[in-house]
Amino acid sequence: MNQAVILAGGHGKRMKADIPKPMLEILDVPMLGWVIRACENAEISNLCVITGYKAEHIEHYLNGKYETALQSERLGTGHAVMQAEKFLSKDTEGNTLILCGDAPFMDAETISNALELHTAQNNSVTVITAELDNPYGYGRIIRSETDGIAEIVEEKDASSAQKRIKEVNSGAYWFRTADLIELLSKLTPQNAQGEYYLTDTISIALSEGKRAGVYLTDNQDVILGANTRKDLLMLRENARQKVLMKHMENGVDFVCTDGVIIGTDVEIEAATVIQPGTILKGRTKIGSHCKIGPNCLIDNTVIGQHCKLNSVQAYDSVIEDNVKIGPFVHIRPNSHIKSGVKIGDFVEVKNSVVGEQTSIAHLTYVGDSDVGKKVNFGCGTVTVNYDGISKERCVIGDSCFIGCNTNLIAPVTLGNGVYTAAGSTITKDVPDYALAVERGQLKVKEGYSLRKLKTKLFPEKDKDRNNK
């Protein structure tokens, strides 16, 4: 069976990170996750991840899904792969892919095509390479006469003619598994650093008459990794632009992409407009003819067609068609906003169902509630869902009119067509078409402001009067 070993033991000291470098994220997915996804998409599902620096972060991320092996000392890439010996020995029939856990843009097509060439050419090892306009710093590929590989020359060892070679080593290889095990056993740390270099397997293989091949991929980005936060930012920008381009090809309309970040799993239908400052994350899906932004943050939320969201943050919710929300609205998890709803400014909805064509215009909190159709919420309405100990639900029937600054004390049920008076606190159920009002008597005290002003400005006088 074909399988992969992913090297993920690195630290990234120059980044001053306290997590393994492959755990640094690009579009909310760790670089290691990108590499694993490429394997999965290429149908390589038998993986061993080599951990090292702060291995617990990777163990936690993998959550037992894939095998790991700890490289407790840092003695080079060859040494890292040696840690997978037990993994490799389990099945020596097929081929093993070696990938860097911090080179996130390896793709499934490159992996599959390289394997095809690897097996077709009957290679012991096949190096995945790319051609760069500026190959500075990378190991150059010296091709053999039979178009296999003759040598990989590092920058510092390269002649000036070799430095002009544009084909470079990606650090990813296919090995015949049995050969890999044998070659690893022959590696020695005979170099200035005293490390075991995986690249030395090539010359050993060649010296034993084995064939070492080359797969040159079109995807130059397989080369990209990050040693600094600046590099990492460039990887993120690369990924960000690729996702934006994909959506443009799908007919999504961008006004200006400044501050627009879209996760790799987000789906958007054609003719939807995304405005600046908008971040779309998780498994968000957006229907056609929507207008999203500016400054929306939508996470893991399904949005229908013809919706307008302006300065909205929404999480783990469902928003149906023809819904208009914003500006300055917070939709918290487990909310279901049905068709034709209008939500205005300074509104929070949480863990609630809001029925068709209901209107929540301003300064309102709807939490843990089941709201019917065509309800009108007055400004300042609060569903009081928490008494300090437990959370309860409010149920509001169709066509209710909730007065301004109303408190609905859960658990409470309002029937259909209920009207609550502004400023009321509703503590018990209200039947259909009833008015609920809780209000004291309005008293008007004439001349009050003048007296108050006098009292404040001349407190001594006032005190005198009180003493009398």
Place this chain on the structure above:
Amino acid sequence: MNQAVILAGGHGKRMKADIPKPMLEILDVPMLGWVIRACENAEISNLCVITGYKAEHIEHYLNGKYETALQSERLGTGHAVMQAEKFLSKDTEGNTLILCGDAPFMDAETISNALELHTAQNNSVTVITAELDNPYGYGRIIRSETDGIAEIVEEKDASSAQKRIKEVNSGAYWFRTADLIELLSKLTPQNAQGEYYLTDTISIALSEGKRAGVYLTDNQDVILGANTRKDLLMLRENARQKVLMKHMENGVDFVCTDGVIIGTDVEIEAATVIQPGTILKGRTKIGSHCKIGPNCLIDNTVIGQHCKLNSVQAYDSVIEDNVKIGPFVHIRPNSHIKSGVKIGDFVEVKNSVVGEQTSIAHLTYVGDSDVGKKVNFGCGTVTVNYDGISKERCVIGDSCFIGCNTNLIAPVTLGNGVYTAAGSTITKDVPDYALAVERGQLKVKEGYSLRKLKTKLFPEKDKDRNNK
């Protein structure tokens, strides 16, 4: 009379748009609108727009202002212009400009200068051209010995020498109207696509001994069009940067232009600072020494001098001098905010007048209200302008002090200097200097929290007790 025919029948399949391509917007104006504006600015007001794909969108946009002609089959640019035959026949004395409805950056000066040259040289047709550093893909202009045009050679037909020519066809032409009608009648679809090409009119004209001239414009952008959403984004970026540059030349100060989008009709006076994430639209005018942003969205609103708006959205309103608003404020249409007003956070104002030096500090909704000078709104104040059936107004006199969480039930009038107690619902008019208070008695139940906790934690005990 001079007139123009604008070709606007295209679809833009690669964009996956379901509206005509010329209806796609740049800075909120359809590309067709940009082209029409260039004509109007050049004082060409007799226009015929050739429609095709989803013609109803263009009809709706033009709203009868300009003539249209439907090209029901897509048989080439020549065929498109043929649809304007009736329009052209009405006045054959002057000249006719042919423009692409999806090349938005044609400008009035180019149109006028090209016409001047066209008539001065007594040309049958004058091609508007531009020189590009990278002319790849465009039809190259082969000049005649007399500096007119000899031929337009398409990319695929060009020799390598011709490919090096940098002068290209913009797709815009001035024709002597009578000659255009005659030339169109001689077009044939003798080509691989079986289409009528407007460019063929040039060779026909030349073969008949007519003169075909060239007007080379300085404005390279006349060439720009869009076949993909990526192209469209580039047009938008081009327009965005040109508008920003215009304002910088006028003395407007930009801290960082990320996410800043300014419409073409917006006016801003010198020494005003625009911060990132700010979108200015419609007929917005901003006076000098303002600070707008970050993250403002101002649409069709007139703002005076020395104002500060921070994270404000404002629509169709007037804001006078020395007003400070934000962060997180929504000014809805038909609001008039007078000089020296301060509006704090989480405030909505709608269809209201707010008098000089009034303060609305936080979490307040002022809708359908006429508010005097030096009024102080407490936090949580709501003008209750809607009873579910009709909207009424609140009138608030000068120097009123509105207590926190007050509801003002419209229609209601507060005199000058009125004081309302926190938490009151004001249902009737209050005379000058009076206090209005609606409040129950405050009861304090000692030890409540301890009992409540016990009840919740040991409900069985409680039930037992209740049963006794």
Place this chain on the structure above:
Amino acid sequence: MNQAVILAGGHGKRMKADIPKPMLEILDVPMLGWVIRACENAEISNLCVITGYKAEHIEHYLNGKYETALQSERLGTGHAVMQAEKFLSKDTEGNTLILCGDAPFMDAETISNALELHTAQNNSVTVITAELDNPYGYGRIIRSETDGIAEIVEEKDASSAQKRIKEVNSGAYWFRTADLIELLSKLTPQNAQGEYYLTDTISIALSEGKRAGVYLTDNQDVILGANTRKDLLMLRENARQKVLMKHMENGVDFVCTDGVIIGTDVEIEAATVIQPGTILKGRTKIGSHCKIGPNCLIDNTVIGQHCKLNSVQAYDSVIEDNVKIGPFVHIRPNSHIKSGVKIGDFVEVKNSVVGEQTSIAHLTYVGDSDVGKKVNFGCGTVTVNYDGISKERCVIGDSCFIGCNTNLIAPVTLGNGVYTAAGSTITKDVPDYALAVERGQLKVKEGYSLRKLKTKLFPEKDKDRNNK
């Protein structure tokens, strides 16, 4: 003693600014402030600023800290330095640095190294220079045989060979003070503009057998100045990117830097993530492992570790560890948010202490208050700290539960464990563990909505009924 004269009299007409050009800001600091800071960092603390256009702005900015001299006529750079004659005469022993107040990127290291060379070479004058890839427009440096300076040739006077010289004059010079005084006295306005050019001092010095040296700095940016708003934007972008790079080197994580602006005095610890649209100003300090953004504006605020701020504006406050705030929150000056606090959406905190693990979930204003630990604020709570005349404080004990839409009328004190009922207005102190409730009786009027609808829809009928 060594000292400096800074030329800050310019206007910047092309910018249409009504303040002196050196007062235009880069990252919230006037360009003049950048130049002064470079001097201070190089331990040059005896400064004279030459003012001119609208001198009062500079006087106000310097606030008496440094000497100024007014150049009332604009007769050239030499004339500007002449205005410092009194300043120069006070101490003629040392050296004088001449700097342009609108070339903000001069750095302390360049100043110090140039001085070292100046004194080591025993120069009368030392010109600070830089090499530019594109030197167009700058005065070119013609070196002497002894590697000193032979001549400075302006663009318009340069031969084509001279135009290829990449070393240019920065406009900054070290002079032996005594020589400067003498050289200034020999300047004449014998040129087309009739101005006194400071550069003429070089040829005068050389003609008198004095030595004129050159210090070539690595920092090309010392050259940069601004004549237009576009130039100014480029300076700002330059400064913005340099600050971002500094933080990346310190291990700060940036997802996308669009709209991110960080002031020069801001400190951020490693492994904190800054998201797009975030502006950090003043003496803001942020601990490690925070997530700040998107769209935060943090000014002069100290933030601990492991905090999350999402769409928050915070000013002049302290936020301790493990605090989660946002979205849409405004923290106003003099707030102290203690560890573990959670603040949700549409909340303002002002001039208050919020105790450990307290929760303020939504639509609440906490002003002028001292809040204990583990307090829970219901939605719509308002601390009523202002009665129109004076501001008072609210004191809230530990573990209180404040009901929704509660008004706390300051001055008021709630003990520990107090529970207030939703919709209550609390006007007097409440002892530990008590419940405070102010509420009228809830009345339910059945069939109200139906009658109301009828009345509104058929007002005539209703009137009839009323008349009966």
